[in-house]
Amino acid sequence: MKDDVKKAIRGIALQNASEHEGKTRNDAVISKILGSRPDLRSKAKEIMPLISEIVSDINKLSLSEQKSELESSFPELLVVKPKQERVGLPPLDGAENGKVITRFPPEPNGYPHIGHAKAAIIDEEYAKMYGGKLILRFDDTNPENERLEYYAAIKVGLDWLGVKYDQIKNTSDDMELIYKKGLEMIESGNAYVCTCDKETISKNRREMKACKCRAGDHDQNIKRWHDMFEKYKPGEAIVRFRGDMQSENTVMRDPAMFRIIDEIHPLLIDKYRVWPNYDFAVAIEDSIDGVTHAFRTKEYELRNELYYTILDKLGMRKPKMFEFSRLEFEGMPVSKRILKPLVQDGKVSGYDDPRLPTLEALRRRGIVPEAIRKFVLSLGFTKSDTLAPFDTLESFNRKIIDVTSIRLFMVTGPVKIIVKNNKLTEVELPNHPQRDMGKRRVELDGNFYISGEDAKTLKVRDQIRLIELYNVKITKIGSEIEAEYTGNDFKAEFPKIQWIPQKSAVKLNILIPKTLFVNEKFNEYSLETKQAYTESHYLELNEGAEIQFVRFGYCRKDSAMQAIYTHK
Ligand SMILES: [Zn+2]
CATH class of the missing domain: 1.10.1160.10 (Glutamyl-trna Synthetase; Domain 2)
Known part of the structure; x- marks a missing residue:
């Protein structure tokens, strides 16, 4: 056997081993070598012993030895993979095994998106990392935007993601306690009721000026607090935290702690009308829930000072707060x-x-x-x-x-092709090229569809291979293409084309999602629909099955008539 063949085998075996934790196999190497060296296909039997010998040599090397030989002797075989190995989260400051409590606190005001997924996964991973606990807490104190269907949608989303929580609760469960803490803040002079209008409040905050309510005495504040439950209309009075109107941190300029909202709450209906603002509710809840490590996105960073100050004023236990970056895709806003x-x-x-x-x-x-x-x-x-x-x-x-997707043929912009001397009445096609996912039977009568894109490139006398079937030669090009069978031998130089038998073809729409926003404008062309034919086996797949349409890409079965393009 020639040295160049040995060398080629060794390179492929090294490459395969280095991709599979240091171990390669005869069958993996033989299929790769025959794929890349058509000249050896007739000699498979002769090279098999050589492959066994090289494979066992390579398997004796350590992974790092394999990698370094691959790098020095076969640099062309190095596959540069995108950095996507699992990078664990960094250790958590002050975390003790068995004592970490995290929480995922979505507001039930919309459908969960990729940003929620990131938060929930980080919360869960940290709880798992330290053998701790994750609380799912619906932050539901703004009845204007909250709906029952969103509580459900968030739970469904977490189930789908596989995020498991140890406890579930609502911030609104604790309204009485939150009122008690609010009153405590007023009693201690750390909060006051402001009856200024919205514009005045914003203007004062910009100009770092206090309003007259700030100087109101204890009795005035207590009376106004009680009036918020009965007398005032929404917008007429809010409870404000007594921060610092001169603070460089605008969040600290006497932020709102409670406001009046006369809307039906999805769970509590009309039981309450005075609702805590986010900053107050989240601080109280995190503290009483025993949260040790709380995470939120970076845009909340300026609110940390308020969070800690509220807990200080109330003499309550303080969790550690951490920030991570928001997750959003280009052209796919989550807002x-x-x-x-x-x-x-x-x-x-x-x-x-x-x-x-x-x-x-x-x-x-x-x-x-x-x-x-x-x-x-x-x-x-x-x-x-x-x-x-x-x-x-x-x-x-x-x-x-890739590992679990069935391979099926599918053609878009279908064109008919007739193979005049077809003798086969049936063929078995593998459902996956490497894994044993079974086979499917396809009936044949010589009448096929091929893709319009492929048909366009064909000329009379061209030879093509119908994938997994046979070779044909084009004899006539018209509204239908005519061809004749020329043999079964695999010929590397023939274009390989997928096909669908006409008599069993299944009509399919393929939806292709594209970038939703381009330059911050809605992209009118963000959804393309392609008309296609696929094999009848498609109808036997479950809804939701993932398919790799050969020479097209991965798609998910959406219904009997529609599939959605996943990606290349
Ligand atoms: Zn005021």
Whole structure:
């Protein structure tokens, strides 16, 4: 056997071993070598002993020896993989095993999206890392925006993500306690009731000026507090924290602690009308829930001073607060202010429209939860707010679904082709090229569809291979293409084309989601629909099945008539 063959085998074996934790196998090497060296295909039997010998040699080397030989002798075989190995989260300051309590506190005011996924996964991973506990707490003290369906949607989203919580509660469960703490703040002079109008309050805060209410005495504040439950109308009175109107941190300029909202609460209906603001509620809740480590996105960083000061004034236990960067994809905003009108105006089909960053939409598009988790963890705990490119998530997803996706043929812009002397009546096609996922039978009569794109490139006398079937030679090109069977031998130089038997073809729409916003404007062309034909086996797959359409990409079965493009 020639030295160059040995060398080629060794290179492939090293490459394969280094990708599989130092171990390679005969069958992996033979299929790769025959794939890259058509000249050896007739000599498979002769090179097999040589492969066994080289494979066993390579398996005796350590992974680092394999890698260094691959680098020095076969640099062309080095596959530079994107950095996507799981990067664990950094250790948590002050964390004790068994004592860490984290919380995920979504407001039930919309469908959960990728930003929620990041927060929930970080909260859960830290609880797991220290054998601690995760609390799911619905931060539901603004009845204006909150709805029952959102509580449910958030739970469904977490279940899908595989985020497990140890306790579930609502901030609104603790209203009486929150009132008690509010009153305590007023009694101690750390809060007062302000009856100025909105404009005056904002103007004063900008100009660092106190309003006359700030000088009001104890009795005035107590009376006004009680009046907030009965007399005042929404907007006529708020409780303000007595901060520092001269503070450089604008958050500290006497922020609101309670306001009046006369809306029906999804759980408590009309039981309460005075509702705590976020800053007050979150500090009280984190403290009484025993949270040891609290996480939120960076835009809240300025609020930390207020959070700690409120707990100080009340003499309550203080959790440690940490910030991470917000997660959003380029051209896929998560803001409700942007998404809601798109749904309302029918520019997208709903919150599960595959162009959206909601969990529902990602699921429908074929993104799997494990990919989201790996992706989130790969981002680590960075504070820099960068937009993530969607294809980073895709590369995690591809790795996972590739193994389980059935391979099917599908043609777009179909053109008929007739193979005049077809003799085969049936063929068995493998459901996966490497893994044993079974085979499917396809009936044949010589009448096929091929893709319009492929048909365009064909000329009379061209030879092509119908993948997994046979070779044909084009004899006539018209509205239909005619061809004749020329043999079965695999010929590397023939273009390989997928096909669908006409008699069993299944009509399919393929939805292709594209970037939703381009230059901050809604992209009118963000959803493309392709007409296609696929194999009848498609109908036997479960809804939600992931498919790799050969020479097209991964798609998720949405219904019997529709599939959604996942990614390349
Ligand atoms: Zn005032």
